[in-house]
Amino acid sequence: MGAPGSGYYSTNLTLSPWANNENSGGKNHQLSFNDGGVFYRTAYPMDSQWGNWRQVLITNDNGSVTVPGTLTIDGGLNNTLPRPLISAMTLSKGEIRGYSGHGNTSDDGFLRLSAGGGTTSSVKSFIDLSGYSIVPDMNRNIVFGTSGAERLRIDVNGNVGIATVAPDAKLTVNGNIHSREVKVDLDFPAxxxxxxxxxxxxxxxxxxxxxxxxxxxxxxxxxxxxxxxxxxxxxxxxxxxxxxxxxxxxxxxxxxxxxxxxxxxxxxxxxxxxxxxxxxxxxxxxx
Incomplete structure (x- = not known):
């Protein structure tokens, strides 16, 4: 519905307190709905003009909704999709992206945190956390990567691998190790x-x-x-x-x-x- 007065827009919704001729009832609140998303602004009834618009939601033709500021959720997120998704993205194309495998027995969850490089995957750093998966190298692992490539992983058995996707010991390194000193415990007498x-x-x-x-x-x-x-x-x-x-x-x-x-x-x-x-x-x- 529209709201009369300065800055009248047919796509605006205005909520006013009980009194419009003085400020004791609090601020007026206004929402604006357009192709770019949802905008919000406030003003006291006696103010000569509204405050600045603040964008609270960004939408596109694909049905995606983006929160441009900080989103705090005191509760859970639920939907009816077989693989619920959640995604957050910054202007620099860093992202937090994940899905659960509800209703999908082949994959029950994945979460990726990545940053840097825009859409160029070769320069991104990332952390992947995987639940159960029929794909062996994604099955209950934690993977760390830089420059778009995997560098370290913790596998389902708790083994740590550096430069390898198949660690066969508590620490497996496919490369050189530079150390000032190495201490080795003995299971047998000298x-x-x-x-x-x-x-x-x-x-x-x-x-x-x-x-x-x-x-x-x-x-x-x-x-x-x-x-x-x-x-x-x-x-x-x-x-x-x-x-x-x-x-x-x-x-x-x-x-x-x-x-x-x-x-x-x-x-x-x-x-x-x-x-x-x-x-x-x-x-x-x-x-």
Whole structure:
């Protein structure tokens, strides 16, 4: 209905308080409906003109409705569509977009938060939260992306993947890691038992025979095993430490043998000197 007075529009709806000849009843409220949406303004009855129009809803020919300001909902949102949608968009084309799969057993929910880049998807950053889905890489995951590409995800099992869509451990990284320090907890003891008196150390001849047959050290995986299974840092570090400790025992044993040889050499040298002295004495007596 129209409202008489200054700024009369046939598409306006005016709501007035009980008194129009003074301001004690509060403001007049006016709504304007046109092709661009719904606009709202107020003024006291005694004011000479209305306040500025404020747009409260934006509509288009597709039936979409946009709230240009801040929307606060104290309650729930419901409709009868099989996949209810909710979408909010800023002037820079960032968005919050989601749907629920009510009535659709193949997909029960998805929410995306993205920002930047306008309509150019290659420069957008986004966070995707997925409910159950028949699409494996969308099934109950949280995905983080930058520049339009996925960078990190948390899968349905709680595994975190960086640069991979299929993390197979609590943290899977398909790339390099740069760290100041890495701490690895052990599920087994360090190999100090090598220094126990009852430890059976292989002889060097046994080690040589094993290496000649297998082309790698005992208790160390082969090159093919490394290629197939990778390297388990905790196990490998302990295995290498064990070899260092065994090598230390070999060095100690060799050092003892060297010391014994040096003692024997000294005895032989002393004996040789005594023979030389005895020989000179005999030659002198025979003159």
């Amino acid at each position: 190999p100090d038992y090598v220094f126990s008196n009852d430890y059976k150390l292989r002889s060097l001849e046994e080690v040589e025979d094993y290496v000649n047959k297998n082309s790698h050290l005992p208790e160390i995986p082969s090159a093919k095993e490394f290629e197939k299974n990778g390297v388990l840092l905790a196990e490998m570090n302990m295995a290498l430490l064990k070899k260092v400790e065994e090598l230390t025992l070999y060095v100690i044993e060799q050092n003892k043998k060297i010391n014994d040889l040096e003692k024997q050499n000294k005895k032989l040298s002393d004996l040789d000197k005594r023979f030389e002295k005895l020989e000179r004495t005999l030659k002198y007596k025979n003159k």
